[in-house]
Amino acid sequence: MSPEVDAVLARLLPYPEDGSRADGPVAVDATDRLLLDEAAALIREHPDDVVVVGDRFGALTLGALASGARQVRTQMDAVTAEAALTASSTRVSSLLWDAHAQTAASAPVPHEPAGPGFTQHDRLEPGLFAGARVVLLQLPGSLAELTEIAEHVARDADPAVTLFAGGRVKHMTHAMNDVLGASFAQVGASLARQKSRLLIAREPRSDVGPLTYPVTARLTDREILDAVTPPGVPGGTAPDGLTVVAHGAAFAGATLDHGTRFLLAQAHRWPDLSDAQVTPGTCTSDTSGAGPVVVDLGCGTGILATVLGLRYPQAHVVASDRSAAACASAGATLAANGVTARVVRDDAGASLPDASADLVLLNPPFHDRAALSTDAAHRMFATAGRVLRDGGELWTVFNTPLHYRRALERAVGPTEHVAQDPRFTVTRSVRKLLTDMSVTGG
Numbered sequence: 001m002s003p004e005v006d007a008v009l010a011r012l013l014p015y016p017e018d019g020s021r022a023d024g025p026v027a028v029d030a031t032d033r034l035l036l037d038e039a040a041a042l043i044r045e046h047p048d049d050v051v052v053v054g055d056r057f058g059a060l061t062l063g064a065l066a067s068g069a070r071q072v073r074t075q076m077d078a079v080t081a082e083a084a085l086t087a088s089s090t091r092v093s094s095l096l097w098d099a100h101a102q103t104a105a106s107a108p109v110p111h112e113p114a115g116p117g118f119t120q121h122d123r124l125e126p127g128l129f130a131g132a133r134v135v136l137l138q139l140p141g142s143l144a145e146l147t148e149i150a151e152h153v154a155r156d157a158d159p160a161v162t163l164f165a166g167g168r169v170k171h172m173t174h175a176m177n178d179v180l181g182a183s184f185a186q187v188g189a190s191l192a193r194q195k196s197r198l199l200i201a202r203e204p205r206s207d208v209g210p211l212t213y214p215v216t217a218r219l220t221d222r223e224i225l226d227a228v229t230p231p232g233v234p235g236g237t238a239p240d241g242l243t244v245v246a247h248g249a250a251f252a253g254a255t256l257d258h259g260t261r262f263l264l265a266q267a268h269r270w271p272d273l274s275d276a277q278v279t280p281g282t283c284t285s286d287t288s289g290a291g292p293v294v295v296d297l298g299c300g301t302g303i304l305a306t307v308l309g310l311r312y313p314q315a316h317v318v319a320s321d322r323s324a325a326a327c328a329s330a331g332a333t334l335a336a337n338g339v340t341a342r343v344v345r346d347d348a349g350a351s352l353p354d355a356s357a358d359l360v361l362l363n364p365p366f367h368d369r370a371a372l373s374t375d376a377a378h379r380m381f382a383t384a385g386r387v388l389r390d391g392g393e394l395w396t397v398f399n400t401p402l403h404y405r406r407a408l409e410r411a412v413g414p415t416e417h418v419a420q421d422p423r424f425t426v427t428r429s430v431r432k433l434l435t436d437m438s439v440t441g442g
Contacts, residue, residue: 007099012059034198036063044067058088072119077249082122123328146179163202165180183205212248213248225240228242291315292314294315298348299320300329309337317339363396385411392431394412400425
């Protein structure tokens, strides 16, 4: 690895953290370094045709620029990763400029350096990969996501493209080779280094069919049918199912995951919002006027948001997720079921207004890639406590061993245990705003 690349990588931090937490994330891992080393020669050969997918904190994008790329197109599913790249690029901008100035000065015909830069894309699309000769990819956790990425690269990139897909050896499977082999005629593996390895794919196949994703399914599970029925409405007049649309990176795909199923099974105990009124100016939806506001926080494919819209037809529905694939899936799911809602891509509902919601449903993630992490869940609890009105309710489903009840009471308010099965727990938290009288006991 060149000194210029090393200097850039050494300055990176796992934004928004500073890297000091012992069990926290690292800004640059062995897979990032192996990808940059293996692709360095091709990056220098094709400096305007480099694409990065799945960057976490900017190491691949900024490392590619330090390796000689002039412009990098990048796509990251998580909005938090986009923020990390922006912050990291500010930290190393002068180093990148110096690296490009040195490259320009040592060229066979010296010239003025062009400023290095990157373009962010919020979804997988032809414009992301058009003409690409080098694609760097941190291997995703699901084969579905890898399939969607590989199919786009094979269809939209230059026929001479090389895809470098890297991951930790312990998380790699032969099925990943098979997925890449369905879109590329040549798939090989690098030698392992520091417990990381690359899969290298070339020669996109010309005989592949249409894109696999997004996929669509019709769900008729009893829990869904009961939950979509508005309170007081006979079941026979309720929808006979729910259509779900899922991109490859969306959690659980076009299925009903166990946690969401268990939360839906408690819908008969959700609040009756027929008398709820929105305070002018506080609605979190683009729709103005009276009516309750309901939020699917961490919406995934939008199943809960769609159920909310069907169960509470007078409500303004908001679906929020940090994942671009989730938001695209949720928007398509809502549209397929005729539900009008606002879909927001942000970090743990950070953009939702204070004291604006009557009901929040939450099935929080408990993994960050392959690692167990509850950080996102605690940020979501804090968001729920902030956006709920006094007396508003948060309904949460979580893995029972995580014992979130006390955290929910601190972040939101009084929390009761509603239901539990061998794997999951459902709780109901009621937002109670402290006043001078409640603090003093008056």
